[in-house]
Amino acid sequence: MAARTAPTLRRLRLGTELRRLRERADLTATEGARLLGISQAQLSNIEASRFGVSPERIRAMALNYRCADERYVEGLIDLAGDRKPGWWGTFQEVLPRPLLDVAELEHYSTALRSANTAHVPGLLQTTDHAREIMRQAVPAFSRSDVEHRVNLRLQRQGLLEGAEPVPYQAIVHEAALRVPVGGRDVAKRQLAHLLDQSEREHITLQVIPFAIGAYPGSGQTLVYAHGVVPQLDTVYLDQSHGPLMVDAEAELDAYRALLARMESVALTPSKSRDFIHTMTTEL
Incomplete structure (x- = not known):
């Protein structure tokens, strides 16, 4: 060997x-x-x-x-199959390994669930929204770094396209939707994009409004990636120093329970669309 x-x-x-x-x-x-x-x-x-x-x-x-x-x-x-990286390997000379690990994890997932408090989920961001988020990094990224990261994020979104898209469920707090990232026009296009995506059969979008008050998991940004069997599921937590991968059995159980609680307090997909539509008209 x-x-x-x-x-x-x-x-x-x-x-x-x-x-x-x-x-x-x-x-x-x-x-x-x-x-x-x-x-x-x-x-x-x-x-x-x-x-x-x-x-x-x-x-x-x-x-x-x-x-x-x-x-x-x-x-x-x-x-134990493929030993070489997939499409994300083209970024290995220009981006940190943890970002490529996220792309790899998503690519091989059978389904994805996410919970976001501060930001619109990366898989549902528009190009302009993603670029503005990257521009706010501290320390600041160079112009080329920003573009590499934006391009990686957009290519990651490809798993929601095609003949067999990955099922995706996103829970987003109202706070993430209210921040006018990039200004009014960019924010309005982002909300419109969320509405369009939420109409797709394989995408479920739920909003947790301010009116709910305190709720389990507030303050966390996480993605739950389903494997081919539950034992091979993975959670990654979005942190300032990069994504943290979690896959111990007890931790996976805890995050499954957490997401279930968050889903139970969030608006239904239909009411979430109505909520976002009202926000769009208010901009």
Whole structure:
């Protein structure tokens, strides 16, 4: 097996899941390696994503670790697939790795859910809105950096297009909609874009109005990316220093519950569209 110097996000997740699989079987690395007929160093390199791993070896691990969940095992094999980055790889020389990880995560997701308090979700931003957001960064981005980031964001939106778009559910607080990013004209076009997108069958948009008051998850910006099975779901939290990926079982359970609570206090999709339409006429 050849060592890999820059594993993709999916390959890193595979290594993590294989370690978790062994630990759930209550096996040490030494015991797991012995069952597989390899050295402990080899197993450690596999779990650290320094080595690739074949579908046959993943199945052997599942058998030796007493995992009978076939869908989960197939999901692990899927993670072991492509070793090269997708379209986002064209940005690897000009943008930080965490931004490309977000694009990769979204690309392979079976569905997406997001909750936004301060900003319109990136997947639903217009070009002008996105560009103005990038211009407000501290420290300031160069003009070329701004354009690279805007282009990446627009290309990420491609997963909502095509013959088989990814189902997307977005919860947005009224505060994010009230801020006139880029001025009145840009803000009005952004609201109109949200209305257009919300009419699409695979996009669900819900607004949490100020009138709701306090609610669970206020202040957080998060995206929940569904994997092929729930064990392979991932949450990323949008933070000032970059996205933070979360995939531990207990954390995923907590964020599923949080999103369910937020959805329960938000307006229905129909009432949300009426709400945004009223805001548009007020601008």
